[in-house]
Amino acid sequence: MSDKATLTIGEKSFDLPIMKGSTGPDVVDVRKFYAEADHFTFDPGFTSTASCESKITYIDGDAGILLHRGYPIDQLAEKSSFLEVCHLLLNGELPTADEFRKFEHNITYHTMLHAQFDSFFQGFRRDAHPMAVMTGAVGALSAFYADSLNVDDPKQREISAHRLIAKMPTIAARAFQYSQGRPFVTPRNELSYSENFLRMCFSVPAEDWVPNPVLTRAMDRIFILHADHEQNASTSTVRLAGSSGAHPFACIAAGIACLWGPSHGGANQEALEMLEEIGTVENIPAYVQGVKDRKYKLMGFGHRVYKNFDPRAKVMQKTCYEVLDQLGINDPLLQVAMELEKVALSDPFFIDRKLYPNIDFYSGITLRAMGFPTNMFTVLFALARTVGWISQWKEMFEDPSRKIGRPRQLYTGPTQRDYAPVETRG
Numbered sequence: 001m002s003d004k005a006t007l008t009i010g011e012k013s014f015d016l017p018i019m020k021g022s023t024g025p026d027v028v029d030v031r032k033f034y035a036e037a038d039h040f041t042f043d044p045g046f047t048s049t050a051s052c053e054s055k056i057t058y059i060d061g062d063a064g065i066l067l068h069r070g071y072p073i074d075q076l077a078e079k080s081s082f083l084e085v086c087h088l089l090l091n092g093e094l095p096t097a098d099e100f101r102k103f104e105h106n107i108t109y110h111t112m113l114h115a116q117f118d119s120f121f122q123g124f125r126r127d128a129h130p131m132a133v134m135t136g137a138v139g140a141l142s143a144f145y146a147d148s149l150n151v152d153d154p155k156q157r158e159i160s161a162h163r164l165i166a167k168m169p170t171i172a173a174r175a176f177q178y179s180q181g182r183p184f185v186t187p188r189n190e191l192s193y194s195e196n197f198l199r200m201c202f203s204v205p206a207e208d209w210v211p212n213p214v215l216t217r218a219m220d221r222i223f224i225l226h227a228d229h230e231q232n233a234s235t236s237t238v239r240l241a242g243s244s245g246a247h248p249f250a251c252i253a254a255g256i257a258c259l260w261g262p263s264h265g266g267a268n269q270e271a272l273e274m275l276e277e278i279g280t281v282e283n284i285p286a287y288v289q290g291v292k293d294r295k296y297k298l299m300g301f302g303h304r305v306y307k308n309f310d311p312r313a314k315v316m317q318k319t320c321y322e323v324l325d326q327l328g329i330n331d332p333l334l335q336v337a338m339e340l341e342k343v344a345l346s347d348p349f350f351i352d353r354k355l356y357p358n359i360d361f362y363s364g365i366t367l368r369a370m371g372f373p374t375n376m377f378t379v380l381f382a383l384a385r386t387v388g389w390i391s392q393w394k395e396m397f398e399d400p401s402r403k404i405g406r407p408r409q410l411y412t413g414p415t416q417r418d419y420a421p422v423e424t425r426g
């Protein structure tokens with residue numbers, strides 16, 4: 001196999017080095033192409049472009065494989081815990097027992113928010129979307145934790161990473177409690193990450209909160225499933241924002257804003273709303289016809305990278321059954337989802353386009369059963385993805401070849417022309 005590709009433009013040929021990863025497709029290195037050939041490459045949705053080198057997450061979309069630092073997602077979801085996965089993503093290895101104790105201590109040590117931060121929430125309307133609150137609140141962390149903003153200091157980078165992983169559940173739970181008109185609940189460090197989060201969301205002063213191990217496990221698994229996903233839109237946003245040297249709180253706020261879009265993290269809310277709109281199994285054929293007539297998309301279906309089952313969707317479906325079973329809920333929307341999946345997977349429109357259920361298809365039913373309103377779904381995604389974002393951000397800072405991200409363009413606007421006074425225009 002050649003270690004270079006040759007590209008010919010007119011009379012001239014240009015040799016482009018080929019880079020090899022540990023697995024996955026080889027990559028044609030075009031970094032010097034513009035300087036040598038005076039041409040750009042064109043790839044608006046980055047469908048063929050590797051924007052960075054990374055050792056964190058690997059996806060084989062055709063085979064439906066997702067690995068974090070080499071470990072398959074189903075094994076992590078089944079056997080690990082979210083905090084262990086955080087250590088894995090951030091530091092490259094699963095922790096030893098001693099490393100885990102230290103890591104857990106470092107995270108729980110940072111779960112509280114500055115007392116003045118609580119008044120920050122009061123500025124939002126009670127009916128504000130919790131993602132609007134998250135974007136603002138996470139950006140505002142920099143105003144409270146100015147001692148870890150120096151991105152050139154590895155220790156400060158580490159403290160900021162721990163702060164973000166630790167404080168995200170506290171902020172997300174406050175955004176939720178605020179929207180419900182309930183008092184904020186202080187984190188408890190003797191509880192696990194997910195148990196603590198559920199308690200901060202659902203406990204009220206009027207009665208004791210009793211943990212439910214099945215729901216805690218489901219929450220932890222949902223966090224694991226959302227922890228990282230290679231160079232998706234929000235992660236690329238975090239990397240691009242970070243490439244200018246911006247501090248991590250600003251970068252993660254940018255990631256949250258990007259995640260909110262309906263094609264990305266906002267899809268879990270839209271998928272549940274779609275199931276509600278369909279309502280009953282009898283309405284499925286008409287709804288699917290609307291998709292085929294391109295009136296709307298089937299939310300929770302399709303993926304830029306997976307052209308096979310999203311491996312996260314399989315675990316999510318199992319978790320969904322476990323939660324409904326534990327709570328004794330017979331949700332008619334589950335019937336609608338299962339039938340819709342069956343209809344879509346046997347329809348040539350979806351087969352030809354390789355459209356399979358993604359993680360968002362079953363997550364909404366699960367989260368609703370657990371007591372979360374639909375507008376919290378994307379917040380939970382953001383909470384879990386924070387570790388992926390910050391791990392990718394950290395990796396970028398440790399890469400000596402880091403450069404400010406600066407894409408170019410194919411310009412198709414007017415060429416140079418002279419300014420005309422207003423009375424001569426028309």
Ligand code: CMC
Binds near residue numbers: 232298302359
């Ligand atoms: N329903 C109906 N048709 C679809 C769908 C869908 N959900 N997704 C893609 N298509 C069609 C699309 O219209 C196109 O058809 P044609 O070639 O005839 O014009 C073809 O499939 C290829 O689609 P595409 O738009 O080129 O694919 P993409 O890679 O740009 O889009 C996607 C990926 C996730 C944005 C898209 O599948 C989508 O909008 N899905 C629904 C939203 C959703 O569930 N998003 C969650 C993604 S997983 C969570 C996350 O990582 O954020």
